[in-house]
Amino acid sequence: MDHAGYAALFLTESREHLRACNQALLAWEQDPAAVEPVDALFRAIHTIKGMAATMGHDAIARVAHSAENLLDALRTGRVTVTPGLLQLLFGAVDQLANGVEAAGAGTVPAAHDGELLAALDRAADGGAVGAATAEYAVHQILPAGRAVSVAIRADAQMRGGRAMLALRRAGSLGTVTALRPAAAAFEREDFDGRFTFRLESPAPNEEVVAALVSVGDIAAVTFEDAVPERAEPAARGRQIRVDLRRLDAMMKQVGELVVARNRLVDLAIRRGDPELEATAERIARLVGGLQSEVIQARMTPVGEVFDRFPRLVRDLGRDLGKQVRFEMEGEDIELDRAVLDEIGDPLLHLIRNAMDHGLETPEVRIAAGKAPQGRLLLSASRERNSVAIRVSDDGRGIDRSAILARARRDGMVDAGTDTLTDDQLLRVLARPGFSTARTVSGVSGRGVGVDVVATRVRALGGTLAIQTAEGKGTTFVVHVPLTLAIVRALLTSIGSERYAVPLAYVAETVEFDARSVTAVRDREALVVRDRAIPTVHLRDLVSMNDGTAPKYRPSVILEIGERRAALVVDALLGQQDIVVEPFDAPRGMPSFFGGATILADGAPALILDAAALL
Amino acid sequence: MSHTVLVCDDAIFMRTMISDILTQAGFEIVGEAESGVQAVEKYRQLKPDLVTMDIVMPDMGGIDAVREICKTDPDAKVLMCSAMGQQALVVEAIQAGAKDFVVKPFQPSRVLEAVQRVLG
Numbered sequence: 001m002d003h004a005g006y007a008a009l010f011l012t013e014s015r016e017h018l019r020a021c022n023q024a025l026l027a028w029e030q031d032p033a034a035v036e037p038v039d040a041l042f043r044a045i046h047t048i049k050g051m052a053a054t055m056g057h058d059a060i061a062r063v064a065h066s067a068e069n070l071l072d073a074l075r076t077g078r079v080t081v082t083p084g085l086l087q088l089l090f091g092a093v094d095q096l097a098n099g100v101e102a103a104g105a106g107t108v109p110a111a112h113d114g115e116l117l118a119a120l121d122r123a124a125d126g127g128a129v130g131a132a133t134a135e136y137a138v139h140q141i142l143p144a145g146r147a148v149s150v151a152i153r154a155d156a157q158m159r160g161g162r163a164m165l166a167l168r169r170a171g172s173l174g175t176v177t178a179l180r181p182a183a184a185a186f187e188r189e190d191f192d193g194r195f196t197f198r199l200e201s202p203a204p205n206e207e208v209v210a211a212l213v214s215v216g217d218i219a220a221v222t223f224e225d226a227v228p229e230r231a232e233p234a235a236r237g238r239q240i241r242v243d244l245r246r247l248d249a250m251m252k253q254v255g256e257l258v259v260a261r262n263r264l265v266d267l268a269i270r271r272g273d274p275e276l277e278a279t280a281e282r283i284a285r286l287v288g289g290l291q292s293e294v295i296q297a298r299m300t301p302v303g304e305v306f307d308r309f310p311r312l313v314r315d316l317g318r319d320l321g322k323q324v325r326f327e328m329e330g331e332d333i334e335l336d337r338a339v340l341d342e343i344g345d346p347l348l349h350l351i352r353n354a355m356d357h358g359l360e361t362p363e364v365r366i367a368a369g370k371a372p373q374g375r376l377l378l379s380a381s382r383e384r385n386s387v388a389i390r391v392s393d394d395g396r397g398i399d400r401s402a403i404l405a406r407a408r409r410d411g412m413v414d415a416g417t418d419t420l421t422d423d424q425l426l427r428v429l430a431r432p433g434f435s436t437a438r439t440v441s442g443v444s445g446r447g448v449g450v451d452v453v454a455t456r457v458r459a460l461g462g463t464l465a466i467q468t469a470e471g472k473g474t475t476f477v478v479h480v481p482l483t484l485a486i487v488r489a490l491l492t493s494i495g496s497e498r499y500a501v502p503l504a505y506v507a508e509t510v511e512f513d514a515r516s517v518t519a520v521r522d523r524e525a526l527v528v529r530d531r532a533i534p535t536v537h538l539r540d541l542v543s544m545n546d547g548t549a550p551k552y553r554p555s556v557i558l559e560i561g562e563r564r565a566a567l568v569v570d571a572l573l574g575q576q577d578i579v580v581e582p583f584d585a586p587r588g589m590p591s592f593f594g595g596a597t598i599l600a601d602g603a604p605a606l607i608l609d610a611a612a613l614l
Numbered sequence: 615m616s617h618t619v620l621v622c623d624d625a626i627f628m629r630t631m632i633s634d635i636l637t638q639a640g641f642e643i644v645g646e647a648e649s650g651v652q653a654v655e656k657y658r659q660l661k662p663d664l665v666t667m668d669i670v671m672p673d674m675g676g677i678d679a680v681r682e683i684c685k686t687d688p689d690a691k692v693l694m695c696s697a698m699g700q701q702a703l704v705v706e707a708i709q710a711g712a713k714d715f716v717v718k719p720f721q722p723s724r725v726l727e728a729v730q731r732v733l734g
Contacts, residue, residue, distance in 0.1 A: 160701045161701060164708045165713075168709075188702075216731050
């Protein structure tokens with residue numbers, strides 16, 4: 001059998017199962033008496049073993065096998081779980097992950113870690129090593145016998161019991177090995193009625209079928225070549241895997257289609273032909289539907305990225321000697337796959353920072369009158385057309401005065417400044433180079449990575465904000481757009497030039513009226529409902545000073561978190577879906593443009609980067 | 615000659631119901647037991663063709679009774695009577711030697727199907 005075709009599937013499925021392993025181990029660690037995590041772990045590792053053996057990755061299969069033996073001993077009570085054993089299993093899962101990634105990268109998985117294997121086997125030796133060994137041996141050396149797949153009727157009562165009867169009947173004909181799912185699954189009410197095994201027996205297929213059917217309620221018996229079978233058949237609905245590049249290509253096509261549609265609608269309206277207009281309108285609607293379908297197909301729950309953090313936090317807590325309760329919220333909030341892929345690293349930085357510099361050790365916390373266990377919250381929530389992800393700790397907070405002193409010395413703020421707002425604080429922290437300052441104790445590392453995080457988030461068209469209170473904790477808020485490729489934008493103009501403002505950051509539009517202008521610290525501000533919002537004149541930004549500004553001008557109130565600005569333009573032209581083209585800013589190009597786009601009439605327009613304006 | 619049956623259940627109601635279903639189908643109820651211990655004893659005395667066994671009974675549950683019975687007679691034909699949600703116990707009973715099972719509330723047709731399979 002050609003295994004190459006299965007390599008990608010092996011990699012993605014193994015990663016899924018490894019993630020399940022980590023989740024199960026964490027749950028088990030929380031509640032050592034719980035049974036479910038052990039079963040889940042056993043299932044996942046068993047599946048990895050089967051896949052790895054089929055792919056010929058012996059080193060992976062060997063580790064999985066030893067881990068499975070230990071789990072079996074733990075499950076049957078021959079060996080009692082201890083923190084040391086859990087740590088050993090974490091180690092085994094890591095080893096499996098290394099092996100899987102090495103296999104995925106096309107390198108030969110490293111020879112198995114003899115020490116780990118020995119430790120696993122020793123630990124499992126609390127009792128006799130059971131049937132799993134025989135199964136492994138058979139599975140490894142040569143898959144003996146034929147693969148049998150049995151489905152029990154959907155309306156059968158207690159399918160697990162029926163499966164057990166069928167299995168015993170099969171056992172009367174020969175030797176049964178490689179049972180999937182493991183027999184323990186039969187004892188659960190949610191067993192879905194499908195199982196596979198290998199049967200080594202001289203009996204012809206017909207006889208095997210007759211024997212199995214005789215136990216009753218059997219819907220189907222099939223014989224097949226060994227193919228890694230999903231341990232948990234897709235109960236979540238019918239799904240297929242699609243290469244992300246396909247979706248990217250589709251998205252690009254749809255993007256161009258959207259531009260063409262906009263052009264078509266624009267032309268149709270100008271021609272004034274009602275028939276053409278109606279057709280254009282219909283095509284516009286269809287393209288809109290297609291666009292949202294394609295975007296939907298790319299949407300992935302943030303949980304996919306969040307899932308790796310509980311393990312990270314646990315390990316960091318151990319290494320740093322900190323107790324932490326890690327909570328996650330909003331894992332089901334969805335983001336474009338492309339955004340999601342980019343957001344993992346910045347979040348990792350923020351979580352590391354919070355663990356390393358935000359949360360205190362239990363002794364320090366107790367001395368400060370806090371609970372010894374710190375709290376770290378990772379949450380996602382939908383806000384207009386963007387998603388806000390918060391990393392929040394209840395640690396020591398940031399020492400503003402230390403940052404201020406440092407910022408003054410480096411000339412980052414006026415010497416007269418005596419307080420830093422959260423925004424100013426972030427700007428200082430995010431300054432490249434600030435991170436190298438290690439003189440201010442307790443703060444030194446605070447800057448580490450913040451510049452990196454800010455840059456990465458900006459590159460996604462997102463923003464970073466901070467809220468911190470000394471002694472109480474720090475929250476970093478990352479806002480990212482739902483999708484990268486197509487955004488809804490407000491079109492504005494200065495003279496004959498048009499500029500697009502992503503709607504995600506538009507709070508409202510108001511008239512720029514000289515009577516509602518005031519000055520706040522020598523800066524012009526617009527008063528909107530008793531609130532002074534600093535103004536930004538787009539004319540100034542694009543150096544259009546020909547004195548042709550219209551008398552009455554609208555302003556667009558931009559809003560990111562708590563920050564606001566009033567962008568004064570010549571005119572508002574309406575909303576449009578725009579396709580963001582990657583943008584390599586020419587030298588000298590102002591940094592407040594985040595990209596370019598082609599408008600409905602075929603003319604190009606620049607896209608304003610709201611974050612840069614605020 | 616009709617097949618002989620030993621009915622084991624701690625509830626008279628259930629014993630009566632099973633007996634009725636089987637009698638109407640032509641089986642001969644040769645004995646009843648209301649505990650696991652009794653079931654094992656009566657099996658030895660009566661040597662019935664079939665045993666229906668409740669899983670949860672006082673004085674030795676049905677699973678232990680199956681184990682005991684199969685120890686002396688590996689060919690004993692025991693049909694387990696279980697309630698919904700006892701999947702794990704049913705699996706255990708099968709491993710102990712039970713030949714089939716039915717799930718309460720009983721449907722006569724399902725009980726008879728199971729009996730036919732066991733005796734078949």
